[in-house]
Amino acid sequence: MKTFLIRRLLAAIPLIFVVTFITKAMLVASPGNYLDTIRLNPAISREYVAQMERMYHLDSDNVFERYWYWLWPAVQGDFGYSFTKSATVGSLIGERVLNTLLLTGSALVFSWLFAIPLGMLAAVYRNRWLDKLIGFISFFGLSIPSVFFSLLMILFAAKTGLFPAGGIHNQVMWDVMTPWERFVDTLWHLVLPMIVLGTIGMAQYVRQMRSEMIETLSQDFIRTATAKGLSRWRVLTRHALGNAINPLITIFGFSLATLLAGALLVEYVFGWPGLGTLIFDALSSKDEPIVMASVVMLVLMLVAGNLIADVLLAIIDPRIRLE
Amino acid sequence: MRKIVVAVVMTAMIVSAGCRGGSSGVVSGTPNPPFQGDPPQDAYVYTGESGVYGGTIVLSEPDDIKTFNIIRASDTATADVLWYNVFRCPVDYRNGGNPPDFDPGLCTKWEESPDAKVWTFHLRRGVRWSDGEPFSADDLVFTYNVILDKNVDTASRDVFVEGKNEKGEPIYPSIEKVDDYTVRFNLHRPNAAFLEAVYNIWLIPKHKWEQPWRTGRFADTMKLSDDPSTIIGLGPFRVKEYVSGQRVVLERNPYFWKVDSRGQRLPYLDRMVFVIVKDFNTVQSKFQVGEIDVMPRVRPQDYPLVKRMESADIKVEDIGVSYDTNWIAFNQNTESNPKTRKAFVEPWKLKLFRDVKFRQAVSYSINREALANTVFSARAVPLYSFVSPGDTTWFSDDIMKYPYDLARAKQLFADVGLKDTNGDGFLEDGEGHTVEININTNSSNSQRVETISFVARNLQDVGIKANAVPIAFGVLIDKMQSTFDFDALMLGWQPTPPPGPLGNKNVVCSWGLQHACFASQEKPSTEWEAHIDQLMQEIESSPDQAERHRLYAQVQRIWSEYLPEINLVAPREAVAYKNKFGNLHPVALPPRATWNCEEIYVKK
Numbered sequence: 001m002k003t004f005l006i007r008r009l010l011a012a013i014p015l016i017f018v019v020t021f022i023t024k025a026m027l028v029a030s031p032g033n034y035l036d037t038i039r040l041n042p043a044i045s046r047e048y049v050a051q052m053e054r055m056y057h058l059d060s061d062n063v064f065e066r067y068w069y070w071l072w073p074a075v076q077g078d079f080g081y082s083f084t085k086s087a088t089v090g091s092l093i094g095e096r097v098l099n100t101l102l103l104t105g106s107a108l109v110f111s112w113l114f115a116i117p118l119g120m121l122a123a124v125y126r127n128r129w130l131d132k133l134i135g136f137i138s139f140f141g142l143s144i145p146s147v148f149f150s151l152l153m154i155l156f157a158a159k160t161g162l163f164p165a166g167g168i169h170n171q172v173m174w175d176v177m178t179p180w181e182r183f184v185d186t187l188w189h190l191v192l193p194m195i196v197l198g199t200i201g202m203a204q205y206v207r208q209m210r211s212e213m214i215e216t217l218s219q220d221f222i223r224t225a226t227a228k229g230l231s232r233w234r235v236l237t238r239h240a241l242g243n244a245i246n247p248l249i250t251i252f253g254f255s256l257a258t259l260l261a262g263a264l265l266v267e268y269v270f271g272w273p274g275l276g277t278l279i280f281d282a283l284s285s286k287d288e289p290i291v292m293a294s295v296v297m298l299v300l301m302l303v304a305g306n307l308i309a310d311v312l313l314a315i316i317d318p319r320i321r322l323e
Numbered sequence: 324m325r326k327i328v329v330a331v332v333m334t335a336m337i338v339s340a341g342c343r344g345g346s347s348g349v350v351s352g353t354p355n356p357p358f359q360g361d362p363p364q365d366a367y368v369y370t371g372e373s374g375v376y377g378g379t380i381v382l383s384e385p386d387d388i389k390t391f392n393i394i395r396a397s398d399t400a401t402a403d404v405l406w407y408n409v410f411r412c413p414v415d416y417r418n419g420g421n422p423p424d425f426d427p428g429l430c431t432k433w434e435e436s437p438d439a440k441v442w443t444f445h446l447r448r449g450v451r452w453s454d455g456e457p458f459s460a461d462d463l464v465f466t467y468n469v470i471l472d473k474n475v476d477t478a479s480r481d482v483f484v485e486g487k488n489e490k491g492e493p494i495y496p497s498i499e500k501v502d503d504y505t506v507r508f509n510l511h512r513p514n515a516a517f518l519e520a521v522y523n524i525w526l527i528p529k530h531k532w533e534q535p536w537r538t539g540r541f542a543d544t545m546k547l548s549d550d551p552s553t554i555i556g557l558g559p560f561r562v563k564e565y566v567s568g569q570r571v572v573l574e575r576n577p578y579f580w581k582v583d584s585r586g587q588r589l590p591y592l593d594r595m596v597f598v599i600v601k602d603f604n605t606v607q608s609k610f611q612v613g614e615i616d617v618m619p620r621v622r623p624q625d626y627p628l629v630k631r632m633e634s635a636d637i638k639v640e641d642i643g644v645s646y647d648t649n650w651i652a653f654n655q656n657t658e659s660n661p662k663t664r665k666a667f668v669e670p671w672k673l674k675l676f677r678d679v680k681f682r683q684a685v686s687y688s689i690n691r692e693a694l695a696n697t698v699f700s701a702r703a704v705p706l707y708s709f710v711s712p713g714d715t716t717w718f719s720d721d722i723m724k725y726p727y728d729l730a731r732a733k734q735l736f737a738d739v740g741l742k743d744t745n746g747d748g749f750l751e752d753g754e755g756h757t758v759e760i761n762i763n764t765n766s767s768n769s770q771r772v773e774t775i776s777f778v779a780r781n782l783q784d785v786g787i788k789a790n791a792v793p794i795a796f797g798v799l800i801d802k803m804q805s806t807f808d809f810d811a812l813m814l815g816w817q818p819t820p821p822p823g824p825l826g827n828k829n830v831v832c833s834w835g836l837q838h839a840c841f842a843s844q845e846k847p848s849t850e851w852e853a854h855i856d857q858l859m860q861e862i863e864s865s866p867d868q869a870e871r872h873r874l875y876a877q878v879q880r881i882w883s884e885y886l887p888e889i890n891l892v893a894p895r896e897a898v899a900y901k902n903k904f905g906n907l908h909p910v911a912l913p914p915r916a917t918w919n920c921e922e923i924y925v926k927k
Contacts, residue, residue, distance in 0.1 A: 036796055038478075041478065044397065046843060086395070161612055165605060165609045166602075167569070168569065171614070
């Protein structure tokens with residue numbers, strides 16, 4: 001187990017090099033740079049622009065040179081300063097990562113919490129009205145564009161006043177709140193974006209869970225268990241579930257990438273200050289240090305997610321050994 | 324069972340949190356945080372309507388701020404949050420004055436020598452920084468020296484340039500401390516607009532930043548990640564909290580140097596909160612549920628929708644024509660690419676673009692009224708020069724106008740030798756080239772994309788094969804300022820206060836980086852460009868204000884005749900806000916709503 005973990009983590013290192021190099025190359029190759037908006041300011045002279053270009057090493061088009069300017073401090077743990085904001089990349093990105101993890105994590109929990117029982121119900125009541133209803137919900141979740149769904153939710157919040165219209169906490173009262181109030185406030189803001197992001201993931205899991213369950217239920221050992229006189233509840237939870245859930249965990253590893261990509265849009269519409277909004281802004285303003293550091297964070301999150309999926313699989317399925 | 328109980332408790336919690344509602348604090352009548360020390364002996368006395376203490380104003384801001392270092396800042400979000408509110412210049416500018424004009428602010432008065440070469444500023448005595456340290460002439464001298472330091476990256480330095488010395492280095496006015504409360508600027512040549520330049524000196528405390536500056540670490544100061552209590556200014560508020568991508572909270576500066584006519588110290592509000600929300604739909608929702616008090620900028624296309632929200636508590640106010648302008652410029656660059664030796668513009672096209680009659684014909688072909696009514700939701704006015712009619716101080720109406728006139732346009736096109744010779748519906752020049760023009764703008768701005776499609780259709784109506792081609796912002800700026808490979812491009816300018824000739828120098832003068840039709844010319848390529856350059860120079864050195872207005876009107880006249888930029892429309896501005904605030908008088912000049920933040924109060 002330990003050697004497996006170490007090997008997987010080491011394999012992530014070349015991956016990070018390749019991904020960051022490609023990212024840098026694309027940033028260099030794409031026209032324009034961070035100074036574009038500044039160059040359009042009528043109050044700004046050529047000399048100032050030239051000074052800034054030298055300062056940020058934007059005066060060279062050599063990919064290797066530009067990559068080196070980033071890489072050398074980065075391997076020493078220094079991700080530098082953001083171009084657009086006068087703050088270290090670390091200070092900007094740290095909290096954003098936590099916010100994104102909070103949103104995606106709770107969305108994951110939400111989708112699993114609903115997907116497994118719904119998938120099981122759909123399989124047990126196959127082709128009955130309950131199955132069709134669940135099918136409808138999951139197709140709704142699969143097909144609705146997340147931006148539209150987010151806007152609908154915000155509209156719902158604005159019309160009813162039950163939930164806040166976006167954001168992560170009450171921006172005005174936050175500094176006078178007690179820790180408990182802050183916790184509740186964050187939770188309250190989390191509900192709608194979590195539902196949006198969770199529903200999209202849930203839809204996928206429900207379909208998968210249903211088909212796995214149907215297959216499992218038709219197998220001999222289920223008939224044996226039922227014949228032994230076990231209750232239907234026990235057969236389903238103890239015998240069928242463990243077998244049916246196996247492929248879902250494999251999907252979980254892959255679906256992390258989709259989840260993070262989906263989070264970008266949802267974060268943007270809800271004004272959720274996560275990694276998604278940060279990357280979006282950084283890309284549109286060509287804030288290279290932020291883009292690079294975010295890419296590193298995303299790769300790490302994906303590697304970690306896949307690793308967790310593998311470990312979970314080994315725990316649940318005794319046939320799998322991590323060597 | 325236990326699970327059900329937990330679920331019920333959670334729901335109750337969430338609902339109770341939801342019912343708390345209400346964004347701004349109540350008006351307490353007592354300042355919190357309280358004032359400290361005594362008001363300065365020379366306090367500025369504000370004579371307008373008095374208010375009561377307490378409360379918060381919550382504003383939306385579309386972008387995150389970039390820095391607390393006001394000297395290095397160059398973006399609108401940072402300006403919206405920090406200018407006026409946290410930092411002040413030696414003089415103030417009342418955006419909402421009638422007319423908008425300079426105000427003594429931190430000075431008791433200023434004096435200009437008859438030849439406009441010596442400017443003396445008398446500072447108020449007893450003023451304190453937001454950390455309680457005394458403010459004096461040393462701070463002004465220090466800030467000015469920081470701005471002039473060529474190792475400091477600041478856009479403020481350029482406005483002080485007075486020309487070049489023998490070595491080709493820029494020269495600047497020198498500064499001299501006469502006594503602790505008097506500062507004198509000695510200029511090399513007359514500059515009647517020097518106040519406009521002084522309005523770029525956002526004062527920073529010497530006692531705090533001299534050490535880092537002397538050791539070359541000025542760029543590391545006042546970072547967003549720094550402790551907010553180290554951000555010290557002279558504005559009515561100081562930074563309390565900054566959360567990246569979410570909000571900036573300002574609280575009362577307890578040492579602020581203004582009092583009202585009843586002797587109460589300013590500001591009235593306890594706090595200002597800027598909530599950073601990018602998506603305009605979300606901003607509207609937040610405004611509707613009361614999480615935001617003021618939407619400082621309602622775009623023309625959103626106005627009809629926002630206007631419907633108006634009620635007893637909410638006001639959606641039209642604040643007049645914007646200072647913003649937009650335009651299309653044809654490429655008049657006569658030079659060649661130094662690498663390929665190929666001309667930037669094909670010779671037959673260049674001949675057309677440089678022909679003033681061609682540009683005038685294009686201007687007559689554009690139906691500005693219809694453009695305003697469709698793309699700008701009937702919230703824009705036609706624009707024929709680079710100064711918007713919204714700028715009531717400097718706008719001149721004595722300019723050439725180009726009302727929609729197809730016959731006139733066709734006549735002018737015929738005059739420059741364009742004719743449909745092969746009967747395909749498009750005009751050709753004498754050598755048989757079909758006149759095909761690509762109009763570029765940045766694809767990220769949907770309003771601009773719609774505008775160029777509209778203009779392209781207008782041009783097709785008169786036989787010009789015009790295509791609307793939206794491109795990435797970076798590519799567009801490259802085309803305008805360094806690669807010069809375009810036919811026509813469309814963009815807009817957003818002037819910052821104070822409006823006037825100084826802020827437009829780089830746009831109208833032929834050497835300017837933002838002179839879009841032919842940027843950064845070594846020497847003016849036409850007589851009218853040379854004339855404009857010379858007039859702009861005269862405006863700067865003319866000590867007589869009326870004379871400066873006359874000269875600037877002349878620049879606008881030449882501009883409208885020769886059309887280096889074909890100006891299109893100027894949008895109307897609107898601000899949506901809660902009715903509960905007193906002294907909130909939004910104007911079209913940024914920051915629109917909070918230019919008098921120390922005077923705003925919450926009505927009881």
